[in-house]
Amino acid sequence: MSERYIGLMSGTSLDGVDGVLALCDAAHTRVLQHAYRPFPAELAAELLALNSPGDNELHRAALAANALSRLYAQVVDELLRSADLPASAISAIGAHGQTVRHRPGAFDGTGYTLQLNNPALLAELSGITVVADFRSRDLAAGGQGAPLVPAFHQALFGRRGQTVSVLNIGGISNLSVLQDDHVLGFDCGPGNALLDAWCRQHTGQPYDDQGRWSASGQVQAALLERLLQEPFFSLPPPKSTGRDLFNPGWMADRMAGFGELAAADVQATLVELTALSCATELQRHGADSSRLIVCGGGALNLHLMRRLQALLPQLSVVDSEAEGLPPLQVEAAAFAWLARKTLQRETGSLQSVTGALGARVLGAIYPA
Structure with missing residues (x-):
């Protein structure tokens, strides 16, 4: 049975957030609505700065994650209004977050990948279950954590x-x-x-x-x-x-x-x-x-x-x-699709792509 999912993507181009409302089932994904919000200049500058070492990073990263999640919530609201749907009509949001560091396998053999996001805040603001942190499980299994699409x-x-x-x-x-x-x-x-x-x-x-x-x-x-x-x-x-x-x-x-x-x-x-x-x-x-x-x-x-x-x-x-x-809709649609995979407890990664020990169920779930 088809269900509605929202996918949110803000990529390394640092231009803004693309969101889609998609109808997903086991075999098909069909985009119903698309919305876009540009990054405010101050947020874009801070996200870019956080790609490099700097002062007070933990504090700045946490506040940037909050600001990004509020922008995500605005995109979700726009999608719901365009489709004339309540939050309860959406099974989940797949929210990628903003990559600021990506060092798979580095330093200690596992490395890390860091996507700024506050999925708990997004779940609170939207009233919708949020799936986030799609990459770290693949890294834990020895993979690159990317690409996931x-x-x-x-x-x-x-x-x-x-x-x-x-x-x-x-x-x-x-x-x-x-x-x-x-x-x-x-x-x-x-x-x-x-x-x-x-x-x-x-x-x-x-x-x-x-x-x-x-x-x-x-x-x-x-x-x-x-x-x-x-x-x-x-x-x-x-x-x-x-x-x-x-x-x-x-x-x-x-x-x-x-x-x-x-x-x-x-x-x-x-x-x-x-x-x-x-x-x-x-x-x-x-x-x-x-x-x-x-x-x-x-x-x-x-x-x-x-x-x-x-x-x-x-x-x-x-x-x-x-x-x-x-x-501009493909990556956001991918994270709507991946959110469904997570809720269904289906694997979303490919060993042939990331080099992990095997395919894994990706993401962490923040219930509405």
């Missing part, structure tokens, strides 16, 4: 007898290769994180609208080669990453010695870095794919989409709306 990609986009690849380009890019019952998934490297940071620094805009600015620049081959020397790109799956690695400091270190480069040329080079790192991984691990479905904010960067198609001429490169779900 490939299992959902398989349920949504998988095609019998075909290899289909799905590329999610948020702040970080991740690839799912779907081959009947076998799924491979991993992070490729930076998505929009470096692009957005460079754009904010040099234009004052939060992102490069449709990739127009990057399209005006010229790729700097020597800089691109330096960027591609990052060891992460040559690691085999399973692998995951985040702003812990790909951040403006990483960029500054690798640009040292290049002198003054035109800002638009650097932006064009960063687009090429994202496109080339993703295309290379697809050719390594999904060369027999018939189709590449792109979702996340990167799907709206038309210059990036053109570069992907140019680097993968053998494939049809399309955004996920061509498959029935707009790019």
Whole structure:
């Protein structure tokens, strides 16, 4: 029987919260409503700052989690009002939280992943059961805790007898290769994180609208080669990453010695870095794919989409709306789907993706 779930996602792009109201059952997920709330500037700045060591982190992180949960509650309220539904009509909310650190396997062999969130506060504000903390159980089982969306990609986009690849380009890019019952998934490297940071620094805009600015620049081959020397790109799956690695400091270190480069040329080079790192991984691990479905904010960067198609001429490169779900709704829908999995005590992770000892039931439940 189908039930209504809400999925909430705020990704490493740090632009805001996407929420969906979805009808879910064992075989299907159908989005009924979508809502979006941008981050207030102060909250976005604090979440970005908490990606790096700083003063009084525990206090600041707790207050940022409260503020984020209040924003989540506003998105939930908007979804309910749009659908004219009471809170009691929703089985659960899947709330991912905001990743500020991701260090699987580091330091002590287990490492940690940290998503700021206050699911207890969200349950209190919404009157709806909340499922949160989706990643830590996989880490405890020896996995990367990421990416978690490939299992959902398989349920949504998988095609019998075909290899289909799905590329999610948020702040970080991740690839799912779907081959009947076998799924491979991993992070490729930076998505929009470096692009957005460079754009904010040099234009004052939060992102490069449709990739127009990057399209005006010229790729700097020597800089691109330096960027591609990052060891992460040559690691085999399973692998995951985040702003812990790909951040403006990483960029500054690798640009040292290049002198003054035109800002638009650097932006064009960063687009090429994202496109080339993703295309290379697809050719390594999904060369027999018939189709590449792109979702996340990167799907709206038309210059990036053109570069992907140019680097993968053998494939049809399309955004996920061509498959029935707009790019900005896919990840939120995944966490609605994962919330249902948790309540049903069904596993939500894939050993072939995260490298854990086995699939695990993910998430912690905060009853209404």
